Amino acid sequence: MVDVDRDDAETPEGTGAPANLLLRMEGIVKHFPGAKALDGVDLDVLPGEVHCLLGQNGAGKSTLIKVLSGAHQPTSGRILLDDAEIAIPHPVAALNHGIATIYQELDVVDGLTVAENIYLGHELDRGGFTQRRAATRRARDLLRRLGHPEISPHTEVGQLSAAGKQIVSMARALSHDARVIVMDEPSAVLDSGEVENLFRVVEGLTAQGVAVVYISHRLEEIRRIGDRITVLKDGRTVGRNLAVAATPTKELIKLMTGRTVEFAFPERPGVPDDAPVVLEVSDLALGSTFSDVSLEVRAGEIVGLAGLVGSGRSEILETIYGARRATSGHVRVGGRALRPGSVPAAVAANIGLAPEERKSQGLLLDEPVFKNITLSTFARTAKGGWLDERAERRAASEQAVALDLRPPQVGRAIRTLSGGNQQKALLARWLVHGCEVLLLDEPTRGVDVGARSEIYALVRSLADAGTAVVVVSSEIPEVLGLADQVLVVSEGQVVHRGPAQDIDEHAVLDLVMEGSAA
Incomplete structure (x- = not known):
């Protein structure tokens, strides 16, 4: 395997570029003011194949598919369909050529x-x-x-x-009459049963000769559905036409990150028996959505909520945070009861929430990074009733350095950051705030392999510093690997609670499918 960190590194070739290509993107370059998003990217797609496009957040995947869909115009390079060069000046032209894109945020x-x-x-x-x-x-x-x-x-x-x-x-x-369908993170909002149905649909399309360009951070999905892989890193093609079956996962990760990344979670040091209970939830209910939810989280402890999409996990977090008004039950922080249905009361009690839909619920996409980071602490950076922008920038820049935010410039609009770095900025908001309780809903959704490891380490470091953390994730291994204690939620009911090391993925699946330990 080549050293992909070298500027002169060769691109690993897989099966090569066959003669019966349906689509070719050749030497695609895209400049934005002050940045080169794509630097000579190549992509070859065969009829009837699932061609997987891999890369970390910020590698250029989104820009490349926007060029293909006509949303962006390339600075240079060319696109060929059936060996003939085509122009795609706008999205309608892409559709007229039989190229359709299904984005993660369904339109x-x-x-x-x-x-x-x-x-x-x-x-x-x-x-x-x-x-x-x-x-x-x-x-x-x-x-x-x-x-x-x-x-x-x-x-x-x-x-x-x-x-x-x-x-x-x-x-x-x-x-x-699409001949090429681009799917951007199509499984991000689906549960396991729906993902299997998605795969059946994709297999049906490719059997009819439709080519699918499949973008996903979940390597197990690539193994399940893909035929060939192209890997991007820093706007360049670093792996081309790689056969899925013949390319080890470690090689794919090294291509994406430039280093070997182990799928290891941070060590759990254990929570001292005398650690105080920071968050206490007693008999919490929200109409017919969930009921009788009780949990305790001690200082330095991570509690995970596992369950299928629609089980009530996210609603539990939102109710604790006050974004939904509980129909019964109590939430206490440090022994003090919170006013139900009041986000300001939760924030005043030093509870922070990183929501599942970070773009629509957690971030002001057109505002600069520093504004998003200091959103919950405006009062601390104000002078005489006026916001002190220098103080805001200084506080945000400190967190940007501490969290290795890329790029570190806090004055740029947050929508220009990759998903993983947007998530880091959201966590930085609550670091600046100084949360005692941090609620994380799908913290690594749409986040690449390298950034996942960084977020896992960050969450563990917060817990080690005494923060009480509650994390929700659709990925059961993530809950089991990150949490100290696990609650399994099925159809609005807690059907299991106990130490993470005492339950495995198969047992969790049995619980969420059957709804009871029996």
């Missing part, structure tokens, strides 16, 4: 029906009149093609699950 309209979403922007009409019956008939055919005839074209999309909305997005792509 469906909840208030419209399934059929209306599928043909949104290219409605079927004749003589200026929309052909609703034809759209319904074709939508039904597309849903059958995707193996989901149970989804009615007349259903409002807002009534569908995340998995159902994803199927609607795929049907929209097929309605454009």
Whole structure:
């Protein structure tokens, strides 16, 4: 394996570039003011294959697919379809070429029906009149093609699950006669059963000759669904056309990070028996969502909540934080009861929340990094009733250095940071605040391998410093590896609690599927 840290490192080749290429992106360069996002990236895609695009956050994956989808124009390089060079000046041109992109944040309209979403922007009409019956008939055919005839074209999309909305997005792509479908982190909002269904849909598409470019941070998914891999690092192609079956995981990680990263969680030093209880939750309930939830978290302890999507895990955190008003039960911090349904009261009690949907719920995307970091501590940096921007920048810069925020410039808009670095900035907010209790909902969702290790180490270091941490994750190994104590939640009920080392992944799955220890 080559040393991928060297500027003159050769790109490891896999199966090479076969003659029957459907799509080729060749030498793609993309400059933004003050930054080069892509520096000569190559991507070869065959008809009927699942081509996996790997790389850390900030490696250039998002920029590359935006070039392919027509959202960005390349500074140089070319795109070939069926060996002929094409121009993609805007997203409509990409669709006209049969290239469709399904982003992680699904672009469906909840208030419209399934059929209306599928043909949104290219409605079927004749003589200026929309052909609703034809759209319904074709939508039904597309849903059958995707193996989901149970989804009615007349259903409002807002009534569908995340998995159902994803199927609607795929049907929209097929309605454009897509030959290449790009899927950006398609499993991020799905539970394990829905992921298996996603794989069946992808296999059905590729059997029909459709090529799928699949972007995921979950290497086990790549093993399950992928054919070949292209790896990006720092805007360059560092691994090209690698056969999934023939490329060891350690080599993929080294290509992505430039170093060997072990899937090891920080050591659990153990919580002293005399450590005080910082957070106490007693008989907490939220309507029919969850009930009778009780837990204690001591200073320096990490408690993990494991369960399927929709089990009530996230709602438990939001209710503790006051974003939802409990219907019964109590929350105490340091022995003092919190006013239910009051976020200001939780913040005043030094509780912090890093929500699952960090972009929509946790961050001000158009504001600079330093504003996002100091959001909960404006009063501390104010002078005479006015915000002291220098003090804000200074406090944020200290955390940016401490957390190895990349890039470290705190004046840039936070939306320009990768997912992993946005998550670091969100954690930095509560470090500046000085939280006694930190609630983490899916802290590594959409975060690459290298940044995951850094976030794990950061969470453990916070606990070692005395912070009480509650973490929710859909990835059971993450909960078991990071937490000291684990609560398993099924259908709004805690069905197990105990030390993390006393339960394994299979036992957790049995509990969440069956709903009881029996």
